[in-house]
Amino acid sequence: MTDLAPEMNPERGTGLQVDEERGWRARLAYGRKLLQRDKSGVIGLTIFIVLVLTAVFAPQIAPHDPEQQNLRMAKTPPAWTAEGTWEFPLGTDNLGRDLLSRIIFGTRVSLAVGFLGVLIAGSLGMLVGAIAGFVGGRVDNIIMGGINLILALPYLLFVVVIASILGRSLINVILIFGFTDMPIFARVTRGEVLRIRESGYVESAISVGAGRWRILFDHILPNLIGPLITVATFEMSGMIFYEAGLGFLGLSVPPSVPSWGNMLSAGRKYLTTSPWIAAFPGFAIMITSLSMNLLGDWLRDVMDPRLRRTER
């Protein structure tokens, strides 16, 4: 490879390493440019920020107490229908609880599972993947064997069964996703470590006498973060999705907690007479997932310059 002229060498001149060397400032500028050109990234980011604010300020925003029952107002349809009232904008559930307030509080459960699940899975995965990538040899083989085993399983089935064994609690759900999702992060980290270690700029850093730690902190870690953030966005979206699914099967947080999955599960029983009880929480899940997918797509474009050629 080294005897080829730079422009003939497929490993070089792709824009990839040039950008990685330019570092974060160039990437941020590129991100801003992409945001201006690609509106979907703006939409995803905006919705995501709104969701985070909703979760943080839920008690201030919600018009009612999410637990407040009012049986006389039970199954009130949304406000814009004939029987609706603006006191309950999205209507009420079978116990007369305000759907909008419950959806607002449900944001907390979903985002907590997403953030903390990704935090655990990401930290564990980064550690395991970095060990596999740095140490190599037999350690790498054993770690990758375990990772490939877990990734070969029917994921959802195992998550559902484990959740049924551990019982309903927020901590359990977060731990389940934190541990079962770790292999994805480990695999990405390992792949990136191997790729970066062999890259031209690490080679040149070594040749000018950079030490092992300097290479690790100056070259490998900064370039690792980009791909991992992208993966984290998609995985967070997946966890929010799966948490709602577990809730739907009655396997996530306890039934009294307002979560989107629990609301869907309860609303399913009244589908024929009061479809809004199930419709709105599901819509919230979809919007959340949509925003995170848009955000993830945009981040991938920013972080992975290899795609730029083809995206235009």
Place this chain on the structure above:
Amino acid sequence: MQKYLLSRLLQAVLILFGVLVLVFFMVRIAGDPVNLMVPREASEEYREEFRNMMGFNRPLLVQLADFMGGALVGDFGNSLHFKEPAMPMVVHRLPATLELAGAGMIMAIVVAIPLGLIGGFRPGTWIDSLGRFLGLLGQSTPSFWLALLMIFFFAVDLGWFPSFGRDSIKSIILPGFVMGFGGMGALVRLTRSATMEIRGEDYIRTARSKGLLPKTIYIKHVLRNVLIPLVSVIGVSFGYSLGGSIYIETIFAWPGMGQLVQQAIGWRDYPLIQAIAVFTSVVVVLMSLLTDVAYAFIDPRIRYND
């Protein structure tokens, strides 16, 4: 080629061995498996009797060896609920689930591949926007919610299709559509990006500069190469859809393995759940093995690589 297939086969065997160990310990992660399987109000005497009957009083390694030995001949003990061997009941549910997964896959392929190809060839056109929108929607829509909406509109409101069961050809339309919708999202995006990537390859430029007709380039050079990664994704996602069938089979009362999982959890029938987990994993692993073999046959770069 033979070496590749052999190592791939060995890998599959190792994975299945790992699955068995995992499934054995899975019912023990929360501590005593007896607590998991007997009703909460069960008396102490009943618990002891149950422990003896299931052999949970033996040393763990003996239990593991016993479990593995049984698993090798397909014996996972009796279902606690039905009091008959668990594995045959699981196998009995396979056709319904395969039918559902197959219907979903067909729907996903028929919609996604043309949309993805056109979108990849002509990025920025309205049909590309449609494909990208559907792709995003497919990935972001929870199947359990979509299933409820479909039932409300097409079964309750319009009355076009039955809302549950597996009786006639009409029964599969709604669950099949919901099953395929998510896979369709992923497939549109993948087809599109594969098309775009291959469109930019050097050999396409070469073909262009040779003056080949666009039609020849698209069909012979692009399409063929796009199909290679798709084969592997379709195979793998077919296996994964066996897991996703839990929601859809539960909602539509479709008598497959997914519904059985949900019922078995309600019955605390963990021997049955273990049988389902192992069987589904076997199907998934075999599916991905077959996919890799097919992949090696289709793609000469792998075929001649060793």
